[in-house]
Amino acid sequence: MSNAQPGYYDDGAGPRRWWDGYQWTDHYEQPAVVTTLPPTVSSVQREANLRNAVAAWAAQGWTVNYVHGDQAVVKRQRRMGWFWNTVLVLVTGGLWLIYVIYRALNRLEDIVVLNVDAYGNVHRR
Structure with missing residues (x-):
């Protein structure tokens, strides 16, 4: 050589x-x-996977806000700590009640966007 x-x-x-x-x-x-990439799944299977994921979120108390095609949006209102807020209202002689009313009227929301990819995997954003 x-x-x-x-x-x-x-x-x-x-x-x-x-x-x-x-x-x-x-x-x-x-x-x-x-x-080798896993085979892509049909749109019917992707929609079924998304529906199953949305149902799991709904079972946990989330509200379904939007479902279309390969995307869904679920949301829930954040809980208020009523026990400690009540204690603070009593301790402050009612002054804390202003904050409690404000928070009750303007509750924060958690929003989750669910997407399903071409392989049928559901992703959370």
């Missing part, structure tokens, strides 16, 4: 080995990695 250009060649011992133009080196050619 003294006339061969540098490159990977079969030395008869298994994977192709690097010939540097003068001698064999300890470098071997890495086999090609074949990656």
